[in-house]
Amino acid sequence: MTPFGQALRNLRARKGVTQSEMARAIGVSPAYLSALEHGRRGRPSFDFLQRVAGYFNIIWDEAEDLFLLAEASHPRIVLDTAGLGPKYTAFANRLAREIRTLPSDVVDEMEKLLDKASIRR
CATH class of the missing domain: 1.10.260.40 (lambda repressor-like DNA-binding domains)
Structure with a gap:
């Protein structure tokens, strides 16, 4: 959903x-x-x-x-990592593989990290 x-x-x-x-x-x-x-x-x-x-x-x-x-509700996301370093592409691919197995609390923590990184920019 x-x-x-x-x-x-x-x-x-x-x-x-x-x-x-x-x-x-x-x-x-x-x-x-x-x-x-x-x-x-x-x-x-x-x-x-x-x-x-x-x-x-x-x-x-x-x-x-x-x-x-x-x-913010498109169920099939495409991440464009062209021009970024290899670790960004590897991370995007790993997230795509593992997102269905992540517990809700882990997703919450990842969102907090992204929010913190956005504030620093």
Whole structure:
């Protein structure tokens, strides 16, 4: 599941709407909504996001949060390490191989390290 898929599922649950009801209302198939929620589809289009925001009558801040989650929810990432040293490429490949086996607390620690490195730049 992607962050956007989880948010969409939570939004539907909070509003008491089924996938079929929502799909019919915004003009997509229930299968498409299911695939988005389960992370089997890439980022949704801007048009789709606008239809979701309109359907649920989401206010600006919540809509912006939903749009940002969609941007960060592509389930198949491509990392471009061209021009970087060999250790960067090796690390990217290792992460790709092992990401499914990492415990949640390890991912949390890696995010903290990335946040700390971003602050230093």
